[in-house]
Amino acid sequence: MPPTSKALRQLIAVLYLHGIRTWRYKYSFINSSLNTMLWITIFLLGVIMFVPEHELPVVAPQVFWGIALWNLISYTVIYVSGWTTWFLVTTGLVEEHLLHGLSVPMLLAGRLVTVIAEAAIATPLVYLVLRGVAGPMKLVDNPLLLVYGLATAEAMALGYALLLATLALRLSIPGPMLDITNFILFIVGGIAAPVARLPGPLRTVALLTPYSHAAELIRYAATGAKPYLGTWSEILISGALGAALLLTAHAVYKLVESKHLRRYGVRGVGRM
């Protein structure tokens, strides 16, 4: 079978697997979506208390997209890297895939089916709550750019999640526990607030954080707030960073697979 055809068949199988798995555990899935929405709402209402009422129409969409993006990013990391240790390794599926010559990263990337489906349920619900508090607001100005921004942010998150998953396979430590940057980057990494709003040194940190470039595009596409480095620069930087992170993750996994997994096997059978 030609390699392209094999990869395509595997992609279809992976999508089918994650689709059917989400359906099989539908109550867990619905519960998880509600869980996400409720936690976000708790924080959102808390943040709104800091904002003077006359500034709400401007600030509310920015807060909404910041939190929606962070939700997408952090759930990608949790669902991909966490699932590696808590499910894939425990059930012995890594060895099974290696023996059949199938791609473990592709199997892990399939978790995006669940992540995206969950975001599709939770995000509109969060909007409804926010609208109830802040009143009606315009959320999308340029849909195409918004999709591009979200897609590049998701590519970066997936690349990072696959790197953590690979480290988890090598070190036997659950991926999310290795993710110490999640909360800090949300605030100082230009995800929560526009880069221009951050104080001097944090602005530099934000510009060095890959997610900030996608976030700037999303805010521009949603509210018209001009990106700090200009629209075209941010389009190019986001796309390049998304691709670079995915390629790096793939290369690191291949290295760990050949130098470690195929030689010494997968550690971490059992829950503890």
Place this chain on the structure above:
Amino acid sequence: MPSSFLDVVAAEFYAFTRFYKNNRAMMVAAFIWPYLMVLILLGLGYLFGSPKQYAERMGVSNPVFFIISASTVAMSSTFILDDVANYTLYNRWNGTLPYILLTPMRLPKQLLAASLPSTLVSPAISVSSALPAALYFEGLRGAGIIAGLYAVIVLGMLPLAGLAVLIAGLVLTAKEETNIASSITPFLLLVSGVFYPVTVLPRALQLVAAAVPVKYVVDIARAMASTGSATHRVFTAIYALTLLAFAYNALAAPLLGAVEKRVKRYAPY
């Protein structure tokens, strides 16, 4: 020799402490989590608005200290709901659930015993993690308030005990991979107005809040951090918590037998 309830509680305490001993990273995470919640809320608050605005709306003197107290409540006051449900799932994954169900002790009592270590120890971890910040911002008064919060949080758990056992039964019979009722925890926190006044919520949710024990725990935390006199508000909340403890457990008691029967008949091992 049949085991007494206290024997089972002691065994559960042993298992709980061993778990933390073998998972030190979990222990560290439990200490750090309240600060992460504070970081997010304050970070966003400072970026988009001002803490003065927050203090005025919430009627508290020190918003940072109040958010630390509220995060401690948020982290620990609903442990009982999650931990009892996760206890059953965890034992199912490990294959030890059949042994638990076969012990002579009634299942609700067993689940209650299993919930006690987490109910007492988890809030203690959250409170200890908040102590340094409380000392820094409010001195000894702050440390006293945080220590007092521990007692209030434990009191707030009592009304939830029966509900927790019912949820654990539901989770076991649902045949799913995770705790399908885990969204109850953030829902209770949402209607309790943990970081905001409940008046911002729709009217229906405000009515629900009146029957949620966590709301009264949050009320006490807010009263303790408020600018005015707090005694009346604290005693009203304690009174409400005591009433709810009796009401909820009296309502849950007749259902527990039915839950046990259903679990033993349908629970997948």
